[in-house]
Amino acid sequence: MNEGPKIASVAALLGDPARANILTALMDGRALTASELAEAAGVTLQTASGHLAKLESSNLLKAEKQGRHRYFRLSDPDVAEVLEGLMGLAQRTGAVRVRSGPRDPQLRQARLCYDHLAGERGVELFEGLLRHGLIHDAERPALTEDGRGFFMDFGLEIESLERKRRPLCRRCLDWSERRGHLAGALGAALLQQFLERRWLRQGTGRVVTFTPEGEQAFRSLVSSGRVS
Amino acid sequence: MNEGPKIASVAALLGDPARANILTALMDGRALTASELAEAAGVTLQTASGHLAKLESSNLLKAEKQGRHRYFRLSDPDVAEVLEGLMGLAQRTGAVRVRSGPRDPQLRQARLCYDHLAGERGVELFEGLLRHGLIHDAERPALTEDGRGFFMDFGLEIESLERKRRPLCRRCLDWSERRGHLAGALGAALLQQFLERRWLRQGTGRVVTFTPEGEQAFRSLVSSGRVS
DNA sequence: CCTATGCTTCGGCTAACGTCGAAGTATGAA
């Protein structure tokens, strides 16, 4: 009979609960590591690794190596569209809709990206530092003289950070904002400093939330390039 | 994490080759019987019945009883759209596109619908008979006096047909044309007559093809209401 | 009534695949 492309293999790929969870976790366009996806899918790392290999070799996912992590994202917006369509069908088949928890908006706002700040706040911070000349070059960021002084005043041991093999500054793509945020040794040290100053509190999982004082101080830092 | 409706169960439904074949066979909007779908899927009737039950209870298919047949069709155009989307993904995953065989167009043109003529030709015949007053009432068709004479001249034993319990005329929905064609005892007898006169030759499966003479005679019948 | 046909249900067999423990590779940090 008349048959188009075989949809069965693709659909079977999407039909496994673990893989479906992985894909839905990536639907907002972010890139996540294998470990994160394993947790999202509720399976062990080995199992997730197998799934990710299948999804990648079917061109549903693209992988990108960054350090010792592998970041996965949907290979194309089309994939997300089909997933959307399937969700539409799922509703009418009686599949339960799980209410989007309150954690997700929080996650987009401020979260840990391995060891530095990501999300809206992470992007704001990065762009604020650039704007006030504390770092320069958005693509290959580096510390300026002004920035050096500022961060040392802020309590960071810049010299010891520079002796590490790890690059001081690095741009990390923020997948919820599709823009850059600050990674590298400086990014990690800044996050630590934020936590020590109790500007930030670590929530469940990767979520971090600003304390009221932290919120105020962060605003000041971003807008004026200074800490009050 | 943030999860929408669970796509896994639906995708798993589409992920079985037999079910995928069933669904793709229905993608053009036609309604097919369980047996036809079993053949299309390449499985036995029992197996297909199980699949159809699942697809129906998931609201991907709607069933309609007609005599001792059950006609299945996609419950909604949305379903076809999602299938289309999956085909798109399937192409890039490297799934092979099977060229549309030559049988399908033939099938749309002229085929057996149980025991009478269906497809484009079936619809043409039905509408020709109506137009020339050989039958009347497209919804609940009945033989006219003119028609009675015509068909008896044509070689049909109308009187014995009328003694049967089976209704003489019946309208049957043609799913490739979405219009009516002639069923009932008269429809069956007409098909028999066409075959006996060698206007029609039975091909593989449900396909029937007109012979050159048959084509000409059929044209004349439809356009003028007479046989030359 | 009877037979034929279309379809469904039941039961058991089988194959496929997701799962995880354990071991192996690669990268980063000290």
Add this chain to the structure above:
DNA sequence: TTCATACTTCGACGTTAGCCGAAGCATAGG
């Protein structure tokens, strides 16, 4: 180098689910 972390590969176990034979309804027609 040494240790830790991130990830992959291998192997085996276990569940799932598709599949078909056989038997059971339901409808059509004689």
